[in-house]
Amino acid sequence: MGTSDQIRESCFYQEWMNLQEEELTELNRAISLNANGGASDAELTRLIEKIMDHFQDYVQRRNLMARADVSPYFAPTWCTSLERSVLWIGGCRPSSFVRLIYALCGAEIESHLSEFLRGVRIGHLGELSGRQIYMVDELQSKTIREERKLCTRLAGLQENVLDHPLASIAVTTMGRSCQVSDNLEDALDKHGRAMAEILGEADQLRLNTLREVIGILTPRQAVEFLAAGKKLRLCMQDWGKKRDLDHGRNSGN
Amino acid sequence: MGTSDQIRESCFYQEWMNLQEEELTELNRAISLNANGGASDAELTRLIEKIMDHFQDYVQRRNLMARADVSPYFAPTWCTSLERSVLWIGGCRPSSFVRLIYALCGAEIESHLSEFLRGVRIGHLGELSGRQIYMVDELQSKTIREERKLCTRLAGLQENVLDHPLASIAVTTMGRSCQVSDNLEDALDKHGRAMAEILGEADQLRLNTLREVIGILTPRQAVEFLAAGKKLRLCMQDWGKKRDLDHGRNSGN
Numbered sequence: 001m002g003t004s005d006q007i008r009e010s011c012f013y014q015e016w017m018n019l020q021e022e023e024l025t026e027l028n029r030a031i032s033l034n035a036n037g038g039a040s041d042a043e044l045t046r047l048i049e050k051i052m053d054h055f056q057d058y059v060q061r062r063n064l065m066a067r068a069d070v071s072p073y074f075a076p077t078w079c080t081s082l083e084r085s086v087l088w089i090g091g092c093r094p095s096s097f098v099r100l101i102y103a104l105c106g107a108e109i110e111s112h113l114s115e116f117l118r119g120v121r122i123g124h125l126g127e128l129s130g131r132q133i134y135m136v137d138e139l140q141s142k143t144i145r146e147e148r149k150l151c152t153r154l155a156g157l158q159e160n161v162l163d164h165p166l167a168s169i170a171v172t173t174m175g176r177s178c179q180v181s182d183n184l185e186d187a188l189d190k191h192g193r194a195m196a197e198i199l200g201e202a203d204q205l206r207l208n209t210l211r212e213v214i215g216i217l218t219p220r221q222a223v224e225f226l227a228a229g230k231k232l233r234l235c236m237q238d239w240g241k242k243r244d245l246d247h248g249r250n251s252g253n
Numbered sequence: 254m255g256t257s258d259q260i261r262e263s264c265f266y267q268e269w270m271n272l273q274e275e276e277l278t279e280l281n282r283a284i285s286l287n288a289n290g291g292a293s294d295a296e297l298t299r300l301i302e303k304i305m306d307h308f309q310d311y312v313q314r315r316n317l318m319a320r321a322d323v324s325p326y327f328a329p330t331w332c333t334s335l336e337r338s339v340l341w342i343g344g345c346r347p348s349s350f351v352r353l354i355y356a357l358c359g360a361e362i363e364s365h366l367s368e369f370l371r372g373v374r375i376g377h378l379g380e381l382s383g384r385q386i387y388m389v390d391e392l393q394s395k396t397i398r399e400e401r402k403l404c405t406r407l408a409g410l411q412e413n414v415l416d417h418p419l420a421s422i423a424v425t426t427m428g429r430s431c432q433v434s435d436n437l438e439d440a441l442d443k444h445g446r447a448m449a450e451i452l453g454e455a456d457q458l459r460l461n462t463l464r465e466v467i468g469i470l471t472p473r474q475a476v477e478f479l480a481a482g483k484k485l486r487l488c489m490q491d492w493g494k495k496r497d498l499d500h501g502r503n504s505g506n
Contacts, residue, residue, distance in 0.1 A: 005502060006501050071333075074328075076328075077502075081325045084327055096411075099412050158341060158349075195338060231431075239437065247322050248258045249258060
């Protein structure tokens with residue numbers, strides 16, 4: 001494989017985080033414009049579609065890279081400790097997209113109190129209709145069911161790694177030496193392919209869940225939701241870097 | 254916290270892996286002696302107890318360290334990518350101890366064929382009684398139930414991290430800046446303490462499960478089981494280092 005894998009993975013991630021910064025700037029600009037009546041629903045929808053295309057492209061490229069070697073994606077060294085501690089199969093929990101809507105509704109409702117006092121309204125996520133709330137609830141149940149299925153499959157895979165031929169290779173070779181045979185390499189490669197497949201399915205579930213969330217929201221709500229999600233993602237990285245620094249650790253690149 | 258956390262964590266782990274090497278040597282010596290009639294059951298039992306005491310001590314010390322900052326334990330940078338990819342709440346799955354017995358029984362049964370041809374018998378793990386197999390099966394079901402409970406609690410915690418006040422802090426501050434307030438630090442500390450608690454319970458489940466496995470096995474079976482487990486653990490590290498090297502990655506320290 002050569003010495004370029006680690007650099008490529010880390011750069012790929014850094015590019016993705018930079019893109020998140022750019023998208024957040026675009027989203028914030030659109031939100032401001034929209035508040036002043038300067039951005040139509042069609043324009044907002046184009047921005048949302050562009051962002052979703054980026055996400056799909058990221059998932060596809062990551063999938064190709066993970067097929068070559070999946071193991072770093074389950075606990076990436078390029079993230080901070082804080083980010084790694086909330087990781088679920090190489091990324092955020094798909095249900096966290098839905099959870100964020102609930103959190104934002106709460107935040108919106110709270111902040112409306114002070115906004116009303118100032119006579120200004122900025123958010124639209126506190127204005128979910130009964131029908132939207134019903135659809136969000138349905139999506140949350142479905143997503144959690146899908147997460148559990150993937151979790152169970154991952155558990156099976158992690159347990160299988162102990163089975164033949166790994167256990168017998170480790171045990172039947174004498175003394176301390178850990179023989180590396182074709183048999184072992186095949187077993188580890190096969191395990192890696194199965195793990196890459198699960199990662200791919202988790203990424204697909206993240207993508208599909210986000211698509212469904214966007215489908216439930218109006219364009220104005222969706223840009224606010226995407227901006228909040230990206231802001232939170234970038235903040236987690238910032239907070240993680242600060243905490244790693246406080247604890248004398250090297251953060252992700 | 255100062256700059257010593259990362260070094261302390263990495264050294265603590267390295268010491269633990271060195272101890273695994275030493276214990277494996279002692280176990281292999283005991284197995285050889287026992288095969289020649291030179292080690293009594295009482296001597297084997299003393300060795301097993303010493304090893305279990307080491308494990309308990311490790312769990313206690315790790316728990317104290319994780320209370321200061323838990324996040325690195327969920328995806329330790331001091332492990333190889335391969336080791337991280339099979340990690341479950343900061344360590345091996347507790348059920349993997351039981352799974353290893355099943356794998357070893359199979360391996361023993363297979364290797365007996367060739368041993369019979371040579372007229373030699375070395376293993377005792379292929380000779381589990383019906384009563385022992387029943388107890389192992391019972392333990393496996395119980396352990397998987399306990400694992401699922403911890404998994405569900407971890408999922409809840411990972412989801413909660415998105416709730417107040419994190420989401421509202423990320424969203425209500427304007428622009429890109431990720432404000433670090435006392436409120437945020439409190440929320441992250443509280444989340445960390447809850448994660449440390451789950452890690453402690455997972456460690457305790459690993460310890461209890463291993464104790465129960467040892468309790469089911471005879472001393473001769475137990476030393477073979479422990480030797481196989483430690484050998485497999487050390488081999489995973491060796492194989493992981495080799496694979497990280499092949500992919501041009503820096504392995505754990």
